Amino acid sequence: MSLSLSKRAQGVKPSSTxxxxxxxxxxxxxxxxxxxxxxxxxxxxxxxxxxxCAIQAIREGFTKYTPASGLVELKQAVCDKFRTFNHLEYxxxxxxxxxxxxxxxxxxxxxxxxxxxxxxxxxxFWLSYPEIVRLAGGVPVIVNTSExxxxxxxxxxxxxxxxxxxxxxxxxTPSNPTGMIYTREELEALARVIVEKxxxxxxxxxxxxxxxxxxxxxxxxxxxREIYERTITCSxxxxxxxxxxxxxxxxxxxxxxxxxxxxxxxxxxxxxxxIAQKAAIEALTGSQETMKKMVEEFAVRxxxxxSRVKNFPHAHALEPKGAFYLFVNVSEALQLSYKGKTVENTxxxxxxxxxxxxxxxxxxxxxxxxxxxxxxxxxxxxxxGKGMDRIEKFLKELSGNGE
Ligand code: GLU
Numbered sequence: 001m002s003l004s005l006s007k008r009a010q011g012v013k014p015s016s017t018x019x020x021x022x023x024x025x026x027x028x029x030x031x032x033x034x035x036x037x038x039x040x041x042x043x044x045x046x047x048x049x050x051x052x053c054a055i056q057a058i059r060e061g062f063t064k065y066t067p068a069s070g071l072v073e074l075k076q077a078v079c080d081k082f083r084t085f086n087h088l089e090y091x092x093x094x095x096x097x098x099x100x101x102x103x104x105x106x107x108x109x110x111x112x113x114x115x116x117x118x119x120x121x122x123x124x125f126w127l128s129y130p131e132i133v134r135l136a137g138g139v140p141v142i143v144n145t146s147e148x149x150x151x152x153x154x155x156x157x158x159x160x161x162x163x164x165x166x167x168x169x170x171x172x173t174p175s176n177p178t179g180m181i182y183t184r185e186e187l188e189a190l191a192r193v194i195v196e197k198x199x200x201x202x203x204x205x206x207x208x209x210x211x212x213x214x215x216x217x218x219x220x221x222x223x224x225r226e227i228y229e230r231t232i233t234c235s236x237x238x239x240x241x242x243x244x245x246x247x248x249x250x251x252x253x254x255x256x257x258x259x260x261x262x263x264x265x266x267x268x269x270x271x272x273x274x275i276a277q278k279a280a281i282e283a284l285t286g287s288q289e290t291m292k293k294m295v296e297e298f299a300v301r302x303x304x305x306x307s308r309v310k311n312f313p314h315a316h317a318l319e320p321k322g323a324f325y326l327f328v329n330v331s332e333a334l335q336l337s338y339k340g341k342t343v344e345n346t347x348x349x350x351x352x353x354x355x356x357x358x359x360x361x362x363x364x365x366x367x368x369x370x371x372x373x374x375x376x377x378x379x380x381x382x383x384x385g386k387g388m389d390r391i392e393k394f395l396k397e398l399s400g401n402g403e
Pocket of ligand 1: 015017018038039040041126128176
């Protein structure tokens with residue numbers, strides 16, 4: 001048979017965060033003691049008040065189609081949250097409820113990209129961004145940042161990277177994988193470039209509630225009329241409310257873009273799960289106490305994991321300010337050897353850690369930073385302790401073998 005397949009689909013790599021997590025889960029199921037620093041997934045159960053609403057929805061027969069772009073009541077809850085938390089004014093005609101953050105991003109790029117349009121993505125980046133842009137026919141333009149810059153793109157770099165093909169810029173704060181947060185001043189400076197160059201900014205604010213310490217979350221779209229018009233704000237319930245499996249994401253955008261996203265979604269998936277939408281209404285409008293407790297617990301875990309990495313040989317990290325990832329520079333370890341062989345790259349390092357030490361970590365080649373690994377600390381403090389003991393042991397063995 002000589003039938004060809006889609007070049008666009010063939011150009012997409014499978015998600016390595018999900019693959020690593022699946023591998024760790026498989027080993028655990030076989031009884032292997034594995035600490036999973038893989039996918040960013042809170043270990044908490046979804047809060048009971050949210051679960052109860054979903055159960056009630058099922059019992060009441062709320063199991064049919066809803067409007068394709070989501071329930072008006074949920075859109076209203078999203079608008080209220082945008083107004084009070086993000087200082088963003090959207091009405092329900094500017095909201096689309098989708099099947100998780102990835103789906104929201106897919107809708108966004110399907111709505112704004114024409115073949116060959118460029119999208120600026122600062123590295124390190126969440127590995128799905130370039131793939132989602134490519135799937136929509138766009139061209140990801142990766143712009144490197146550095147540890148010295150706190151892994152944040154400067155307005156100068158953003159301006160230099162724009163040309164007449166540039167359609168959009170992806171901004172992720174707090175950031176996956178670095179945990180860094182853009183300040184109001186930094187965002188104001190980026191906003192000036194975005195307005196001047198007349199491009200869209202896709203603001204992925206999935207980790208907006210997960211901030212530890214003094215930093216504030218600022219939504220770039222709230223910084224004035226001109227930037228608001230060019231901003232597409234995207235968030236979801238997965239991380240803050242421990243609702244990864246429910247698949248609810250949402251966007252706020254101009255009416256024009258929202259209309260396009262809604263019609264695309266109406267053909268591709270119809271509505272997001274009706275029961276999950278009822279649960280989402282409760283998440284956004286019900287008690288926020290459990291969510292706040294989870295954030296407090298993440299702060300404790302952040303402090304702990306950061307205190308541990310500071311004492312590691314051959315590795316270092318910046319203190320994460322938000323999200324639940326520690327982004328670890330292991331370039332020094334890559335010069336050393338393990339069992340007589342040089343640890344060539346972070347994929348090899350991650351394989352050794354999983355197979356010989358029972359720790360799953362994410363090598364960050366697919367995040368645009370090959371000499372780094374990402375550890376998700378959305379697991380219990382005990383598990384973090386056990387995992388960090390194991391990584392430390394491995395790193396100490398490297399120094400013994402390699403020096
Ligand atoms: N967003 C999470 C992560 O970066 C979940 C896995 C994924 O979707 O990539 O780990």
